[in-house]
Amino acid sequence: MEKVAINHVEKTFPGKSKNESFTVFKDISLTVAPGEFVSLLGPSGCGKSTLLNIVAGLDQATEGDVTVGTEKIKSPGSDRGVVFQEAALMPWLTVLENVMLATKKKMNKEDAKSSAEKYLKLVHLSKFLHSYPHELSGGMKQRVAIARALSMDPKVLLMDEPFGALDEQTRMMLHREVQFIWEETKKTILFVTHNIRESILLSDRIVLMGTRPGGIRKIYSVDLPRPRDPASPEFIQLEQDIMSILGGEIEKVMKEEMGDDFNSKKASLLYGTDRNMGNHI
Amino acid sequence: MYIGLFDTGILATALAESLQRISIGFSLALLIGGLLGVIIGVSKLADETLGSLVIALQSVPSIVWLPIALVLFQGGAGAIYFVVILGGTWAMTLNVRMGIKNVQPILIRAAKTMGYKNSELIWKVMLPASIPSALTGARLAWAFGWRALMAAELIGRGGLGRTLMDARDFFNMDLVVAIMIIISCIGLIVEYFIFSKIEKKVLSRWGLTNSAS
Ligand SMILES: Nc1ncnc2c1ncn2[C@@H]1O[C@H](COP(=O)(O)OP(=O)(O)OP(=O)(O)O)[C@@H](O)[C@H]1O
Ligand SMILES: [Mg+2]
Numbered sequence: 001m002e003k004v005a006i007n008h009v010e011k012t013f014p015g016k017s018k019n020e021s022f023t024v025f026k027d028i029s030l031t032v033a034p035g036e037f038v039s040l041l042g043p044s045g046c047g048k049s050t051l052l053n054i055v056a057g058l059d060q061a062t063e064g065d066v067t068v069g070t071e072k073i074k075s076p077g078s079d080r081g082v083v084f085q086e087a088a089l090m091p092w093l094t095v096l097e098n099v100m101l102a103t104k105k106k107m108n109k110e111d112a113k114s115s116a117e118k119y120l121k122l123v124h125l126s127k128f129l130h131s132y133p134h135e136l137s138g139g140m141k142q143r144v145a146i147a148r149a150l151s152m153d154p155k156v157l158l159m160d161e162p163f164g165a166l167d168e169q170t171r172m173m174l175h176r177e178v179q180f181i182w183e184e185t186k187k188t189i190l191f192v193t194h195n196i197r198e199s200i201l202l203s204d205r206i207v208l209m210g211t212r213p214g215g216i217r218k219i220y221s222v223d224l225p226r227p228r229d230p231a232s233p234e235f236i237q238l239e240q241d242i243m244s245i246l247g248g249e250i251e252k253v254m255k256e257e258m259g260d261d262f263n264s265k266k267a268s269l270l271y272g273t274d275r276n277m278g279n280h281i
Numbered sequence: 282m283y284i285g286l287f288d289t290g291i292l293a294t295a296l297a298e299s300l301q302r303i304s305i306g307f308s309l310a311l312l313i314g315g316l317l318g319v320i321i322g323v324s325k326l327a328d329e330t331l332g333s334l335v336i337a338l339q340s341v342p343s344i345v346w347l348p349i350a351l352v353l354f355q356g357g358a359g360a361i362y363f364v365v366i367l368g369g370t371w372a373m374t375l376n377v378r379m380g381i382k383n384v385q386p387i388l389i390r391a392a393k394t395m396g397y398k399n400s401e402l403i404w405k406v407m408l409p410a411s412i413p414s415a416l417t418g419a420r421l422a423w424a425f426g427w428r429a430l431m432a433a434e435l436i437g438r439g440g441l442g443r444t445l446m447d448a449r450d451f452f453n454m455d456l457v458v459a460i461m462i463i464i465s466c467i468g469l470i471v472e473y474f475i476f477s478k479i480e481k482k483v484l485s486r487w488g489l490t491n492s493a494s
Contacts, residue, residue, distance in 0.1 A: 082391070152395060
């Protein structure tokens with residue numbers, strides 16, 4: 001459990017020539033308290049993954065820095081567990097071996113095995129220790145990836161649309177599982193999503209990001225008691241608040257990408273304040 | 282007649298000699314080719330320099346090297362090994378290179394987040410991930426090596442190839458046909474029984490076949 005501090009971070013991708021370089025975002029500052037669950041929400045291309053990768057150490061910030069606890073991030077490390085949209089399991093290793101790949105780095109073989117088994121039990125996969133990834137469903141693979149990230153006992157858990165590729169039922173089940181894990185382990189979690197409901201359901205705070213210029217638009221504190229009920233009036237109110245801002249951002253992105261073909265009336269039908277919004281983006 | 286051939290031991294000796302040559306030559310081709318493939322696959326600099334050289338070398342039928350090899354090794358057995366190794370190495374190199382280049386970046390990124398770096402990444406992720414591709418390389422290396430060996434033996438010394446020529450010189454057409462059958466049988470057995478069995482196993486373990494899911 002550590003705090004994460006993002007200090008005045010800018011990310012610019014160099015183009016072929018100087019004026020072709022592309023600044024995704026500028027001067028982003030955000031502090032995630034120890035044990036806090038924070039979601040990054042925003043339209044496609046606003047730089048959510050880029051920001052998460054910088055915290056993970058997989059990508060370098062052009063300006064500014066990120067600290068976890070008191071340490072400045074320079075490279076990836078096992079103090080930050082990462083779960084990607086794809087499970088990214090090694091296909092030639094069994095479920096247990098995949099998780100042990102993470103734990104073996106830190107402990108001797110016996111401890112690595114018992115630790116791996118412990119976390120696989122936490123995600124209810126004890127029956128599948130010796131299965132290969134291709135024998136598992138998408139949801140199960142993602143649970144292995146979560147167990148793998150947790151098994152290193154990281155200070156922070158970084159998740160980049162971990163349930164984006166899953167069907168609605170599986171996702172709902174994993175939402176419950178993540179909440180349970182979070183309450184159990186009290187990890188600091190930074191969670192990327194473009195699903196509004198998912199972010200309200202899970203997080204303490206929601207950081208709404210936008211594009212052109214990229215950056216933080218607004219931060220919402222979610223003060224609803226857990227477990228949260230998506231049908232409660234407070235939930236729906238917050239969802240609509242966020243939608244009204246996010247909808248504008250999405251419209252901006254679509255206009256940018258589609259040029260004149262873009263019909264904002266059609267778009268408002270597609271992206272209106274329909275409360276299922278976000279599930280389909 | 283055929284039993285007589287085996288009794289005199291000519292065939293058995295020739296067969297043993299050819300098999301010894303192919304196994305040593307093939308192993309060395311795997312080793313050299315694999316190592317070169319990993320280097321070219323991992324280092325961009327090596328790829329830009331050695332990479333195109335390997336592609337050029339691969340298009341040369343390895344038997345073409347025999348005259349030079351005979352001079353280099355003063356007609357010794359080394360010349361035949363040289364040709365066999367050259368026959369198999371490049372196919373192995375190019376396939377291992379491709380395997381390493383095609384490792385899904387997400388697997389490497391995932392391993393990095395677990396704290397793996399540099400050579401550990403090669404050992405733990407890139408090499409295992411490229412095994413299916415390396416296996417294809419090995420199969421090709423064997424096929425090229427075996428053909429190169431037979432061609433080299435026809436011209437050079439010892440082995441099935443030489444015996445084949447000797448048999449022709451004595452107008453022993455039965456022996457010629459028998460040796461030809463032996464040569465093709467060995468090719469068939471190794472390619473279709475050994476390699477395709479291993480390949481099937483590896484592909485299913487790597488989740489690359491549809492049958493499992
Ligand atoms: N390696 C790169 N080189 C150049 N531009 C890049 C690179 N990686 C990302 N970008 C750009 O940076 C922007 C942000 O990308 P990023 O993947 O962080 O978006 P995102 O918010 O995660 O989107 P999504 O919701 O679709 O995953 C995009 O406009 C993308 O085109
Ligand atoms: Mg993304």
